[in-house]
Amino acid sequence: DAGITQSPRYKITETGRQVTLMCHQTWSHSYMFWYRQDLGHGLRLIYYSAAADITDKGEVPDGYVVSRSKTENFPLTLESATRSQTSVYFCASSELGQGAASYEQYFGPGTRLTVT
Amino acid sequence: AQKVTQAQTEISVVEKEDVTLDCVYETRDTTYYLFWYKQPPSGELVFLIRRNSFDEQNEISGRYSWNFQKSTSSFNFTITASQVVDSAVYFCALSEATGGFKTIFGAGTRLFVKA
Numbered sequence: 001d002a003g004i005t006q007s008p009r010y011k012i013t014e015t016g017r018q019v020t021l022m023c024h025q026t027w028s029h030s031y032m033f034w035y036r037q038d039l040g041h042g043l044r045l046i047y048y049s050a051a052a053d054i055t056d057k058g059e060v061p062d063g064y065v066v067s068r069s070k071t072e073n074f075p076l077t078l079e080s081a082t083r084s085q086t087s088v089y090f091c092a093s094s095e096l097g098q099g100a101a102s103y104e105q106y107f108g109p110g111t112r113l114t115v116t
Numbered sequence: 117a118q119k120v121t122q123a124q125t126e127i128s129v130v131e132k133e134d135v136t137l138d139c140v141y142e143t144r145d146t147t148y149y150l151f152w153y154k155q156p157p158s159g160e161l162v163f164l165i166r167r168n169s170f171d172e173q174n175e176i177s178g179r180y181s182w183n184f185q186k187s188t189s190s191f192n193f194t195i196t197a198s199q200v201v202d203s204a205v206y207f208c209a210l211s212e213a214t215g216g217f218k219t220i221f222g223a224g225t226r227l228f229v230k231a
Contacts, residue, residue: 031217042122042207042223043161050217058218090161096217104151105219107161 003027006091006108014116019078021111023091031094032074033105034058034066036087043090049074050096081115088112118143120210122222129198130230137193137225139208145169147213150184150191155224156204164206167191198229 004025013019023032030051035043035058045058047066055066063085065077074093078085089112092105119142129135141150152164165175167184175182179196195202205226211219 033219035221040223043209043221045218045220048218056218059220088159092161094217104163104166106163110159 004091004093004106004108006089006111008111009109010112012114012116013081015081015083017081019081019113021076021078021089021091021113023074023076023108025072025074025091025093025106027093027095027106028071029093029095029106030071031096031105032068033092033094034064034074034076035090035092036060036085037090037110038087046076046089078113081113083115086113086115118145118148118210118212118220120208120220120222122206122208122225124225125223126226126228128228128230131199132197134194134196135198135227135229137195137206137208137227139191139193139222141189141191141208141210143189143210143212145212145214149211149217151209151211151219152182152191152193153207153209153221154204155207161207164193195227198227200229200231203227203229 007022033048034046044060049055049068052071088110090110091108094105121140148169150167154162181194183192205224207224208222
């Protein structure tokens with residue numbers, strides 16, 4: 001399917017477990033992003049990537065790890081899940097426009113993660 | 117540091133009323149981009165508009181219009197003759213050129229349009 005997909009869509013895990021959320025895009029966009037959405041906080045950037053093998057921290061990176069070995073994939077790993085990481089996670093991708101212009105982001109459908 | 121403030125947490129209007137969603141941003145960059153996204157009750161995030169810092173022209177798209185004012189660091193969004201289908205959470209966002217184009221979102225404004 002064309003576009004940006006996330007898996008799983010729903011996940012329940014226990015405190016202390018490692019969890020990996022997958023994100024795949026078919027547009028070959030340079031930029032990819034991970035956000036978490038919590039009530040009252042809007043969308044907060046966890047990590048982003050400008051290209052394969054280039055990643056950088058966002059606003060709330062603690063407790064998360066990312067990698068980007070291929071342009072189309074950008075997995076997010078919670079190394080030891082905590083209850084505070086219960087949230088809806090959105091992946092997004094974007095291309096860098098002419099003259100290094102920032103273009104709009106295209107979002108995946110989200111992953112609802114519950115940590116018990 | 118970049119920051120986006122959407123002071124209105126929730127707004128409730130009756131259908132056909134006009135409504136304005138406020139967005140105030142902070143940035144030290146001279147080159148930056150502003151966005152509005154819509155998140156309907158179904159949960160997906162939908163891009164509405166992008167504006168760069170060098171283009172202060174207001175924009176109108178159907179019932180939607182955007183007012184960008186650098187002097188007040190604001191990028192407000194107006195829906196004219198609101199409809200029930202406009203009920204959603206609306207996010208304003210800022211992307212700085214020197215920040216590697218990472219995007220910071222406001223907390224969002226939830227709009228309820230009652231029939």
